[in-house]
Amino acid sequence: MKIDILSLFPDMFSGPMHESIVGKAIEDHLLDIDVTNFRDYSSNKHNNVDDYPYGGGAGMLLQPQPIFDAMAAIDETNQQLPKGRVIILDPGGKPFNQKMAENFASESHLTFICGHYEGYDERIKTLATDEVSLGDYVLTGGELAAMVMIDATVRLLPGVLGNEESAPGDSFSTGLLEYPQYSRPADFRGMQVPEVLLNGNHQLIAQWRRKQALKRTLQKRPDLLDKIKLDRKDFELLEE
Ligand code: ADE
The missing domain is CATH 1.10.1270.20 (tRNA(m1g37)methyltransferase, domain 2)
Incomplete structure (x- = not known):
């Protein structure tokens, strides 16, 4: 699976995506993650990516231009891959769940767009196949939400979990919470x-x-x- 991430804070991914099971999936070439800083695509001379909302109101909005241009560059790099899904992280999106993780895991290419500031210019959402929220609370940005969704998705890819870790009785895969488990001593x-x-x-x-x-x-x-x-x-x- 190839995962592209658009973020203003690419360093946030450098630790968490290279540890434990996700890190091992990358080492084993089951997963490839590319993080693109869309500020690099700003056509503004100060490299700005946000501006005030039309009609007034507090806060700033991400502008379409840097994200559209970053997406075009990513498409250029991934020409040989199917388009897959483009997931925009937004507290106003559909709440993430195990079923979505299963659907994401059946794709060969995912792109996550992580927002910051007050939100997105609505036209950015035309790039997305899915608008997804981690839950009913507001984070400082989409990065942590993307990492959670990537983690839940990657562990479902064939070959990522060893037999010992793999859990068909996982909470949610049966639709029920997991039963209590015990190990030694009795x-x-x-x-x-x-x-x-x-x-x-x-x-x-x-x-x-x-x-x-x-x-x-x-x-x-x-x-x-x-x-x-x-x-x-x-x-x-x-x-x-
Ligand atoms: N960005 C800010 N809050 C978020 C949330 N709850 N889910 C996804 N992206 C977000």
Whole structure:
């Protein structure tokens, strides 16, 4: 996968995108990340990228010219790649979720546009296939949001997670929160691992895990239960 990022603060990516699993994906040539500072494309003699909003109001807006020209340069470099998705980071976008990460992971090229200041000149949004928000809060810019989305996407690429790390029971991949897990020792300072996990009966273990995942989701995130289909057995487990 190729990821292009347009940002006024490219250094923000230099540490986080080169550590741990994302860093390893780059080392293993499963991922290539290019960060472009769109200030370098400003046609303004002071290299400005923002201006006051028409109609008045507080703050500054990112102007279209530097971002359009940076995108044209990126397209030129990536001629051999499919266009993929262009994601603009904006608190007014659709809230990011696991389904979006799965969709992003099926592309071979993603471009993230990170805004700063008060927002974007609306015409910049014509470049984007998706307007996405990390959540209902305002960050100082789109960089941290882009990094979170890249992290969630890259771990889904084939070959990125080793078998030991890969988790088909991941929270959200089943639509439920993850069931509780335990490792050794079986007794830690008097806190016991549930007996069912120690007896090697895989059917009973699977049932216990499903029940715990259902109960946990009902308790902490009941909204998630509206989005999935539960069967009769699930309702029985919840009533036990
Ligand atoms: N830029 C500022 N706040 C943001 C948010 N919540 N999501 C995405 N981009 C942002």
